[in-house]
Amino acid sequence: MIVVTGATGNVGRPLVEALAAAGEQVTAVSRRTPQRDLPAGVRSQQADMSEPESLKPALEEAEAVFLLTSPDFLANGNLADVVNVVRAAGVQRVVLLSSQGVGTQRHPSALEDVVTESGLEWTMLRPGNFNSNAFQWAESVRSRRVLEAPFGDVALPAVDPADIADVAAAVLREPGHGGNIYTLTGPEPISPRQQAAAIAQAIGEQVRFVESSRDEARGRMVGYMPEPVVDATLAVLGTPSADEQAVNPDVERVLGRPARTFADWAARNVAAFK
Secondary structure, eight states: OEEESSTTSTTHHHHHHHHHHTTOOEEEEESSSOOSSOOTTOEEEEOOTTSGGGGGGGGTTOSEEEEEOOHHHHHHOOHHHHHHHHHHTTOOEEEEEOOHHHHTTSSOSHHHHHHHTSSSEEEEEEEOSBGGGGGGGHHHHHHHSEEEESSTTOOBOOBOHHHHHHHHHHHHHSSSOTTOEEEEOOSSOBOHHHHHHHHHHHHTSOOEEEEOOHHHHHHHHTTTSOHHHHHHHHHHHHSOOHHHHSOOTHHHHHHSSOOOOHHHHHHHTGGGTO
């Protein structure tokens, strides 16, 4: 049994689908009421990582757990308590969705340290900027055909959440990934201005790009992210290091195929922008 926390999100949902398609027994964990639109055979379990004891029913017969720490959890939760419950349930392996910012020292390593010191077999996934962050522009593109973002010409190799999910599925299912850290990026750097062009091509209409200031962007982001995370994210978006702008081959190394492009992501999610 493989347990997936954050199973309703941009990574968790395709991860559950990928594991089910591979024939694995899966428990999909979310804070909301049990999900009804899951693949056949997938067990749904309501639990909140901020209340680690609520995870116990989901962990019955589990061999591996995918740990996703949401912004709410980062503000209120304690990963050490979660890992203690996971270990006590007899789970052997954990895969943590971390951040490229840990490797580039933009983010603290505290969450990873909890996992590496747990005594469990572990693997770290460190994605950079997500393609799905573009959903924040969906309403303005739909209503006004405008995409507003800071740092319009700063390019980062944004990664498709479906690729993160595919890597996670491989790591959870296959032997040989214990103790590894995978940095996950897309196949090429792309700027917000170029993302606007890709979305325009996907919907078949012109999208006007408007560059906002850093302060304007920060004001929006603090509404749904902790302030330290906002500041670290804006630092990466505005003044990335060479490592943060570099394409990493780990997606292709694990999956045996190239990482998906932003244009591919936009085409698959075109309904959100129309």
